[in-house]
Amino acid sequence: MNPAAAAQVGDPVAAIDTPALVIDLDAMERNLSAMAAFARERGLRLRPHAKMHKSAAIAKLQIAAGAVGVCVQKLGEAQALADAGITDLYISNEIVAESKLTHLAALAGRVKLAVAVDSVLGIERLAAALKAAGSSADVFVEIDVGQGRCGVAPAAAGALAHQVVAHGLRFAGLQAYHGRAQHLRGADARAAAIRHAAMLVRAAQASITSAGMRCPLVTGAGSGSFAFEAASGVYDELQCGSYLFMDRDYADNEATPNAPAFEYALFVKSLVMSRGASHAVVDAGHKAHAVDSGLPRVWQRALVFANGGDEHGILTPRVAGGALPGLGETVWLVPGHCDPTVNLHDHYIAVRGGLAQGTVEAVWTIDARGRLR
Numbered sequence: 001m002n003p004a005a006a007a008q009v010g011d012p013v014a015a016i017d018t019p020a021l022v023i024d025l026d027a028m029e030r031n032l033s034a035m036a037a038f039a040r041e042r043g044l045r046l047r048p049h050a051k052m053h054k055s056a057a058i059a060k061l062q063i064a065a066g067a068v069g070v071c072v073q074k075l076g077e078a079q080a081l082a083d084a085g086i087t088d089l090y091i092s093n094e095i096v097a098e099s100k101l102t103h104l105a106a107l108a109g110r111v112k113l114a115v116a117v118d119s120v121l122g123i124e125r126l127a128a129a130l131k132a133a134g135s136s137a138d139v140f141v142e143i144d145v146g147q148g149r150c151g152v153a154p155a156a157a158g159a160l161a162h163q164v165v166a167h168g169l170r171f172a173g174l175q176a177y178h179g180r181a182q183h184l185r186g187a188d189a190r191a192a193a194i195r196h197a198a199m200l201v202r203a204a205q206a207s208i209t210s211a212g213m214r215c216p217l218v219t220g221a222g223s224g225s226f227a228f229e230a231a232s233g234v235y236d237e238l239q240c241g242s243y244l245f246m247d248r249d250y251a252d253n254e255a256t257p258n259a260p261a262f263e264y265a266l267f268v269k270s271l272v273m274s275r276g277a278s279h280a281v282v283d284a285g286h287k288a289h290a291v292d293s294g295l296p297r298v299w300q301r302a303l304v305f306a307n308g309g310d311e312h313g314i315l316t317p318r319v320a321g322g323a324l325p326g327l328g329e330t331v332w333l334v335p336g337h338c339d340p341t342v343n344l345h346d347h348y349i350a351v352r353g354g355l356a357q358g359t360v361e362a363v364w365t366i367d368a369r370g371r372l373r
């Protein structure tokens with residue numbers, strides 16, 4: 001019993017208070033199995049990104065389905081998931097603040113931990129913190145494969161990998177994630193971006209070989225491009241996150257040939273709280289769903305959602321004269337972007353049996369909500 005949650009286990013869907021973040025468990029499990037099978041059939045490791053769901057309960061389901069562990073992006077996410085029982089975590093991101101590295105080294109003493117680096121200073125500080133704590137971590141060298149965010153140029157990978165080892169750390173391989181490629185709408189455009197990324201990975205591997213080392217593993221890929229990384233022959237591990245819930249933005253991508261199609265599994269349940277002659281107002285504004293990738297899609301209704309501010313959403317018919325929901329009616333929203341939407345909520349209300357007639361099977365705390373450091 002969690003009095004702060006929008007529903008309790010056993011409640012019918014109709015009783016879920018609004019606004020609430022709701023998982024359609026049947027759809028989520030189909031997404032989970034489809035990605036697990038995709039990786040398994042190709043002999044690839046799957047390390048899903050938990051920055052998306054921030055939940056130990058969900059990470060455990062992914063691991064039970066074959067994932068080797070999960071990725072996170074922040075030390076705080078790693079700490080929260082470790083506290084909730086996840087024992088194999090990869091921070092696929094750079095950490096250079098000494099105060100954080102002290103905590104990272106302590107965490108590395110109680111779970112299997114990996115982290116990405118892209119600078120000598122980062123390596124020096126990581127090595128010093130791990131030495132002081134007497135712990136160890138796997139270290140991935142991040143290369144920039146087209147996003148223009150973190151990561152060194154492929155030709156610099158060998159020198160940085162050498163620095164990792166010279167500082168007494170374990171070189172685990174290459175981090176090669178192309179975030180910008182995920183949302184290129186056309187499948188051909190995504191394929192071309194990942195072909196280029198794979199070429200850069202090969203160049204980085206050559207640089208590592210020239211430095212007299214071998215590259216044990218290449219990790220990367222997201223929900224928009226994983227089929228291309230998988231086919232490239234250079235990636236060993238997939239880091240997809242959003243496939244599990246999907247969102248409006250990912251659904252707007254052209255489908256990838258020969259890749260599983262994922263279903264919407266994450267919704268904001270909202271309720272019509274006011275009705276005008278030509279519009280309805282729901283009780284879910286941008287404090288209930290992120291707007292960085294656009295506004296929500298209204299699920300299975302010919303309605304358009306317009307921003308009504310922090311606490312409101314304004315619905316109008318998609319075609320003139322179309323039907324509007326009545327006062328007190330439920331309206332299900334598909335968020336524009338799942339990751340930052342999740343970060344707005346304390347709990348998932350997980351429903352079995354569909355959004356119309358289902359029952360609440362679980363209420364999960366979003367363990368790493370707000371863990372931005």
Ligand SMILES: Cc1ncc(COP(=O)(O)O)c(C=O)c1O
Nearest residue numbers: 049092177222223239240241242
């Ligand atoms: C480093 C890294 N890997 C993997 C992912 C997963 O991507 P997605 O949620 O789009 O599948 C992300 C998402 O931003 C990321 O930053």
